[in-house]
Amino acid sequence: MHFVSEQRLDDGVLERDFTLGEIPGTLWTPDSTAPLPLILMAHNNGMARKEPRLVARARYTAARGYAVASVDAAGCGDRPRTDAAEQARAELRRALRAGEPADEIFESLVGPLVEEAAPDWRATLDALLTVPGIGGPVGYSGWAALGIRLAATDPRVRAAGLFAGGYVPHAQREQAPKVTVPLLLLLQWDDEGNPRQRALDLFDAFGSEQKTLHANLGGHTGTPWFELEDGDRFFGRHLK
Amino acid sequence: MHFVSEQRLDDGVLERDFTLGEIPGTLWTPDSTAPLPLILMAHNNGMARKEPRLVARARYTAARGYAVASVDAAGCGDRPRTDAAEQARAELRRALRAGEPADEIFESLVGPLVEEAAPDWRATLDALLTVPGIGGPVGYSGWAALGIRLAATDPRVRAAGLFAGGYVPHAQREQAPKVTVPLLLLLQWDDEGNPRQRALDLFDAFGSEQKTLHANLGGHTGTPWFELEDGDRFFGRHLK
Numbered sequence: 138m139h140f141v142s143e144q145r146l147d148d149g150v151l152e153r154d155f156t157l158g159e160i161p162g163t164l165w166t167p168d169s170t171a172p173l174p175l176i177l178m179a180h181n182n183g184m185a186r187k188e189p190r191l192v193a194r195a196r197y198t199a200a201r202g203y204a205v206a207s208v209d210a211a212g213c214g215d216r217p218r219t220d221a222a223e224q225a226r227a228e229l230r231r232a233l234r235a236g237e238p239a240d241e242i243f244e245s246l247v248g249p250l251v252e253e254a255a256p257d258w259r260a261t262l263d264a265l266l267t268v269p270g271i272g273g274p275v276g277y278s279g280w281a282a283l284g285i286r287l288a289a290t291d292p293r294v295r296a297a298g299l300f301a302g303g304y305v306p307h308a309q310r311e312q313a314p315k316v317t318v319p320l321l322l323l324l325q326w327d328d329e330g331n332p333r334q335r336a337l338d339l340f341d342a343f344g345s346e347q348k349t350l351h352a353n354l355g356g357h358t359g360t361p362w363f364e365l366e367d368g369d370r371f372f373g374r375h376l377k
Numbered sequence: 378m379h380f381v382s383e384q385r386l387d388d389g390v391l392e393r394d395f396t397l398g399e400i401p402g403t404l405w406t407p408d409s410t411a412p413l414p415l416i417l418m419a420h421n422n423g424m425a426r427k428e429p430r431l432v433a434r435a436r437y438t439a440a441r442g443y444a445v446a447s448v449d450a451a452g453c454g455d456r457p458r459t460d461a462a463e464q465a466r467a468e469l470r471r472a473l474r475a476g477e478p479a480d481e482i483f484e485s486l487v488g489p490l491v492e493e494a495a496p497d498w499r500a501t502l503d504a505l506l507t508v509p510g511i512g513g514p515v516g517y518s519g520w521a522a523l524g525i526r527l528a529a530t531d532p533r534v535r536a537a538g539l540f541a542g543g544y545v546p547h548a549q550r551e552q553a554p555k556v557t558v559p560l561l562l563l564l565q566w567d568d569e570g571n572p573r574q575r576a577l578d579l580f581d582a583f584g585s586e587q588k589t590l591h592a593n594l595g596g597h598t599g600t601p602w603f604e605l606e607d608g609d610r611f612f613g614r615h616l617k
Contacts (some may be wrong), residue, residue: 312520326581326590337577340592341566347601350566350592352580361587363614367607 138166140262150199157264160257161215162186162208164265165199172272173204175265177258177287177294179280180207181303182269183250185214190358191279194365198278201369202377204271222246234332237346243304251282251306258287266293276376278368281307281322281339289315296320296375298368301336302328302357313342319370320345322326324352325359378576380404390439397504400497401455402426402448404505405439412512413444414616415505417498417527417534419520420447420542423490425454430598434605438518441609442617444511448501450494462486483544490545491522497525505534507576508532515613521562521579522549529555536560536615538608541576542568542597553582560585561611564592565599 145155153164163186166173176198186207195205209215215349225246232239240253265271274295277284281299288294289312297316301324319342324336340350349371353361378475383393393404416438420431423439426447435445449455452462465486472479507513517524519538528534529552537556541564554594560583564576580590589611593601 326588346594348566348594349601350590352590352592354586354588361589363610366610370603370606 138263138268139156139186143151146196148186148196148200150196151373152196157261159216160208162206162261163195164268165195166270167199167202167207169202170270173202173270174274174276174372175187175204175206175262175271176276176278176372176376177262178205178207178278179210179254179283179301181280182247182282183210183213183254183280184207187214194278197365198369198372200375203276203372204265204268206261206265208257210250210257212250212253214260240304244306247282247304248306248308248313251286251309254283255286255290258283259291262291262293274376276372278372281305285312288318288320289313294318296372298371299323300360301325302331304331305335305339310339310342313339314344315345317344319347319371319375320349322350323349323360323364323366323368324350325357326352326354331357359364378427378501378508381494386436388436388440390436392436395423397448397501399456400448400501402446402501403435404508405445406427406510407433407439407442409442409478410510413442413510414514414516414612415444415511416518416612416616417502418445418447418518419450419494419498419523419541421520422487422522423450423453423494423520425449427454434518437605438609438612440614443516443612444505446501446505448495448497450490452493454492462490479570480544486545487522487544488546488548491526491549494523495530496521499531502531502533512617514616516616518608518612521545525549525552528560528577529553529560534558536612538611539563540600541565541579542571544571545575545579550582554584557584557586559587559611559615560589561608562588562590563600563604563608564590566592566594566595568597571597590612 138157140153140155149168170239199205212219229242275293276296278298284297284299288297296319298321378397380393380395389408439445452459469482515533516536519539522545524537524539528537536559538561
């Protein structure tokens with residue numbers, strides 16, 4: 138893992154870009170000498186780690202005493218596009234515009250994205266836990282499909298805050314019962330294109346003994362600000 | 378409103394029993410000289426105001442800077458039983474034991490209970506707002522059916538935290554769209570005898586622009602302790 142840039146932000150958070158082989162990532166840490174718990178933070182369906190909403194969430198969380206890291210999945214963010222994924226994205230946009238059922242296209246796009254992203258995130262986790270000042274335990278926040286995949290297969294992930302507003306491939310829906318860590322699922326009640334019942338079924342399927350659903354009125358991007366605070370308290374209960 | 382007893386509890390909260398005509402009630406207030414927001418707190422289906430879980434919730438809330446009040450509904454708690462309600466309760470217990478559908482019995486028990494309780498709570502609210510140190514605004518916490526009835530008809534109620542684990546009569550299900558104040562609905566995912574879908578439909582029906590559902594794994598009495606904190610923060614956002 139090579140740190141390639143760093144800047145101290147006005148909230149006191151240190152933002153460091155890194156590379157790990159072909160994987161570009163960013164680490165946000167507060168000004169602290171204590172070993173920090175670590176939160177892996179990913180956007181739905183592999184959106185870029187530099188997307189302003191993720192950066193704002195990462196900085197907010199880091200400022201509350203966590204190391205927060207995000208990487209770009211293959212074909213996303215700063216990484217080269219693949220023809221297959223670009224074709225699937227174009228086809229998805231066309232289907233959504235035409236109001237056609239998009240499940241199969243989502244499956245063909247997001248399914249492989251999760252499969253390819255998981256080992257990258259696991260390698261990143263291995264590397265991050267060797268960075269001075271990062272002590273764990275490890276939490277996961279954001280993209281539900283990837284979070285299910287990681288939480289179901291990597292015992293280092295000890296708590297997961299997932300956003301229900303994204304396509305969850307068949308493989309991850311089947312993996313949901315294997316997720317047994319404390320879990321907070323965030324649902325936008327009127328999320329365009331993300332059927333509510335599917336999210337409720339997913340919540341029902343998780344194997345966790347401690348699981349909480351927070352649903353708020355509104356569309357995909359309408360999550361109220363106080364959910365950021367609630368997420369911080371959720372991780373505080375399980376990682377601190 | 379006559380205060381008939383008072384004691385200072387070990388958490389610093391002053392607990393005062395009162396009577397208002399035939400209505401027995403209790404007021405919990407913190408040691409504070411500032412005008413306090415007021416929370417009306419009721420148990421599902423008219424359970425006694427002295428029930429330990431309600432008292433614990435009231436004291437927790439009062440200690441965080443609220444005046445909290447509860448009264449016994451007609452036929453409940455310290456008030457004389459009515460033959461009709463006692464008969465309905467016995468019939469309800471029998472039906473639940475026998476595994477029979479209990480909706481009609483619930484309707485015949487809880488429907489009139491809400492109708493009779495609402496004017497008592499409104500009279501109590503009138504009186505409480507004249508007590509020195511209580512300034513409002515007013516919130517409501519607990520028994521969903523009564524909360525819907527009050528929030529839909531009394532503009533002084535500015536925020537409502539409702540527990541979904543209780544029978545909501547037809548009249549209140551129809552009133553739900555008239556509830557427009559900020560709302561937090563608390564649902565136990567596996568509440569025995571309280572169908573989950575009915576609670577989700579109720580959440581959907583509320584007219585509030587700001588409404589949040591918190592669902593947690595477990596049965597009727599299994600609400601996790603952190604929901605008490607979340608409730609306090611909900612009221613903090615809207616009453617302070």
